[in-house]
Amino acid sequence: MINPLDLYAKIESLIGFDAQYEMLYQNYLEILNALHVKRVLDVGCGNGRFLKHLKDNGFEALGIDRSTKMVERALALGVRASTKELCECEAESFECVVAIADVLNYIAPLEINAFLDDVALVLPKGGYFICDVNTLYGFEGVAEGVMYHDNGTQFLCVDATFANKELLTKIVLFEKEHELYRKEEGSITQYFHPLSFFKKLISFKLVSTRPIILFGDEPDKTLLIFQKR
Missing domain, CATH: 2.20.25.110 (S-adenosyl-L-methionine-dependent methyltransferases)
Known part of the structure; x- marks a missing residue:
């Protein structure tokens, strides 16, 4: 059976959510510009389209993804991307980490704390982590x-x-x-992760949230902005 991530890479163009993801990208760019950060790590970078936005807007960005096919597409756009694991990244090497398009929802509840610990390691104190998660309605x-x-x-x-x-x-x-x-x-x-979980993290403080409507009549995503304690 094919790797599910590579299978998703094959069907991505058939699903046709480009306009919705572009709207999501613009929300992230607005926040990143307001935070005045430059060095950004895109975890689960997928096809590299957001990395291209970062490059075009003057950010120093690296993307990582577990799908070889997705990384190949990203590299074809002229951006920096690889299949290295988050835990292999150098400590405190980025000012901000982003995880776009419900990356956290692919992480099981028993594994999410370990993931967030790895995110914290690549950020200095005061560094930012920005992600979005699906709401119950989503x-x-x-x-x-x-x-x-x-x-x-x-x-x-x-x-x-x-x-x-x-x-x-x-x-x-x-x-x-x-x-x-x-x-x-x-x-x-x-996996659904309730907002209450993110308010009790040890390594991160939840600075603000933003409701996002991409596919429905009410918010189907919540964009979360954290700062490392």
Whole structure:
């Protein structure tokens, strides 16, 4: 079975959320400019489009992602990106870390504290961490459901179910090869993290939050701004 992250890389263009993500990127750029930081680490940088925004706006940025295919796309845009792990980054080497498009929702509750500890290590005291997480509405009112896409050579089915504060997304992709179709499938789990959890962190102080509406009629994301204690 294909790596779920690489499978998502294959279907990304079929989903077509470019306009919504562009709106999200602009929120991040506005905040970064207001914070007057320069050295930024983009964790889970994906296809590198936000890294390109950072480069074009004069930031010194590096992106890391666990999907080799996504990193290849990022490098093609002329930005700095790699598959290195967050824990491999040099201590206090960035002024700000960003984790965009619900990266934290892919981290299980039992693992999120360790992730945040790794984020804290690459920041100096007073450094910033900015991320966004899905609201309950974002899971129940937007993400849950079934989506189909058929362009003649590719047929995609995405089936997402939200239960017990977890969203299980099953992905099935058929790609035409001559007269036959090749099937690839995988699943991705996302986890709901309540805002109350982020208000009690030891390494970070929650400075402010911003509701974001991308896909629905009410906020489906919350953008969080932290400062290292």
